[in-house]
Amino acid sequence: MNNILISFLLLNGLVMESQTVEYKSDIPTKHNLFKAEIVAFLNTNNGTIFLGVDDDGIFLPEKVDQYKQWESWISDWIHSAFSVPVQKFVTLEVSAQNFAIHIKQGDKPPYYYKDGEGFNSKGIYIRNGSSKRRATDDEVRRMLKAQVANEFESELSIIQESLTFHYLQDKLLDNNIVFDPKGLRLQNVDNQYNNGAILLSEQNSRVTKIAVVDGIDMSVDFLAKKKFNGSLIKQIDMTLEYISLLNDTKVFFTGAAARVEHESYPSKAIREAVINAYAHRDYSLSADIKIEVYDDRMEIFSAGGLPDGLSIADIKEGISAQRNPNIVHVLDKINYNENFATGIRRILASYKDFDKEPRFIVTPNQFKVVLYNRHYALIDDDKQGWINNNLKKNLSEAEQLELGFTAQDNPLESDIVITNTKQYVDANDEKIIKILTLNGDKSRQEIQDYLQESKTKIHQRLTKLIGLKLIDKRGQSRAIVYFVNANERK
Template sequence: MSNIKALHMLKMSYTYNNAAFLVSDQNTTITKGALTSQIDELLYYINLNNYMEVKIDGDPRRHETKNYPEVAIREAVVNAFAHRDYVLHSTIKIEIFDDRMEILSLGRIPDGLTLEEVKDGMTAVRNPQLVHILDKLKYIENYGTGIRRMYEAYNGTNKLPEFEVRPNSFKVLLPNVNWRKNQVDKSDKKDNISEETVLFMLEKNGKQTRKELQQVLGTTPYHVRKLLNELIEQGKVKKTGKSVNTRYEKR
């Protein structure tokens, strides 16, 4: 009981509050399950798609750089859950493109603060009890420094995260540090891969993950996802499993 009190999970009447409900396995808000489990699974899935670029030059050691700084991803994802407006009936949306990752959370910045004020270190809390719980569970570090930590994660690169504030949402755009404009031509060539090629590889190799197909075909995440979605709509490919266990097979 003392730990529950320390996490601010109880009302004055000693019943559980809404924040306790959100981090419990009984949470039914949009997607079922504890928010902490959702955060963990989402970070794991994103990490599977956070590819490493390796460069070998005159230095005795090879240079390894992931497309997206892990600190920036964690801050953006945790903030999306901690500060979203749970009254709005929609979902947190995360999309990974060739040149960027977008994390969209429901609800604009509370308390009438502007984006510039938040960048300067001013804090606005929509869900104080939830933030307190996530802080105690070590999901939040140095509360109020999330945006600054995202910027710091991009130190040494020539790119910076961007933020869009809308009437009912807040979007974080994390640039792919390994993306270069001259890759566009290469991507255009890779995008010549057809639906028939995907079907052939599924028939040859059996069930495949999207990442496995992408590596075998040498195409982009966006293109293989587009082809698979089109084949599923046509009834030629079957999708099984969820999240990291998702597989695709020819019908």
């Protein structure tokens, strides 16, 4: 809202007090009460305090004579009355009928007004609706923790010796970049490594955990568990590669000549969500990156809320903030991100033709992205093949055979068809393929123990999958193991 419009609305009493607007007729005798109003905005959100107006925002002409005194007091305060000078966040706008104090949210809360020497917890206020209130101890702790989180990667590392960067160096060479610790912001002028350097080294102690769940909640068994460690860049690569094994592609036919391949999860959405989880997480917290893959969705967890008081709405509008600018800088160098704060908007755009939009769930200690499986709504074990009768009757017998249509197929009432090479594969057959894909070689007994079916039934399933060239086996007698066919893995 521009200043001319604000002044017009004020003169006509059309602006109400709110989270971003406060009215004051005068500066109180106890100046700290007014300083607390400024602090509340510094700690919470951008806003404006209008002086010389009544509670309804109506201009009080008798207060104009005090404008000069107010301006002098406030100009002194913003340099010396708060925990740090705040002139870059506070600006005054003074005219014949308007005295406005425009305040931006500070980048290193908590802010407080001074009352003697040292830390003044009683001077820490936050904005709550159309008024201020003193911050609770928990809120102060969260603000302090957030400040630590935003500075963590640039602080000097307690480990300075024996750091290796082989994986990062290979990535840089792929992009014709020479490994330069200072240029990559991993060392200071005294050749000392920061915490960001440890995260990108082979000595990084943080890990990534992935769980693949056989169902839609944690009440059922895991199909697979994985843990990746080492350099942050290596963990990103291994995570994306592993998740790609779960990202099935189905083929849609909308007419005899129209073919569209459709992934369970848009690859772009996965890549953006995963890289953002590493780039923007709070590394001062000990929690690991965690990914849970269910039948109907994928949930990606990273430690820490949004930096610098941002909201999801802010990010959707393109407003950005970086908790780990040094790591983002390195990722940008090796082309892992574009450094333009477009991640969430890209994720949403990749789901624009799907009826369930990705979810972003934020708490002070965690950021979670939920991506939905676009094939889940199409799964029905009793209706194999997903045949479109209108399309089928327009195809020759040879074309029907090529697409996998059979005489026994039951057509569905739909204008869209989905077919794939697994026409004769039921839900438990799919689980065998997924178990082998995610875990590598397995014996018949291990597969039988998981599916809880008879030895004969498992043998029939394995024989069928080998016949369809979806899996293969090697070894002899009790040493036989089964594995996913190389073409199927692709």
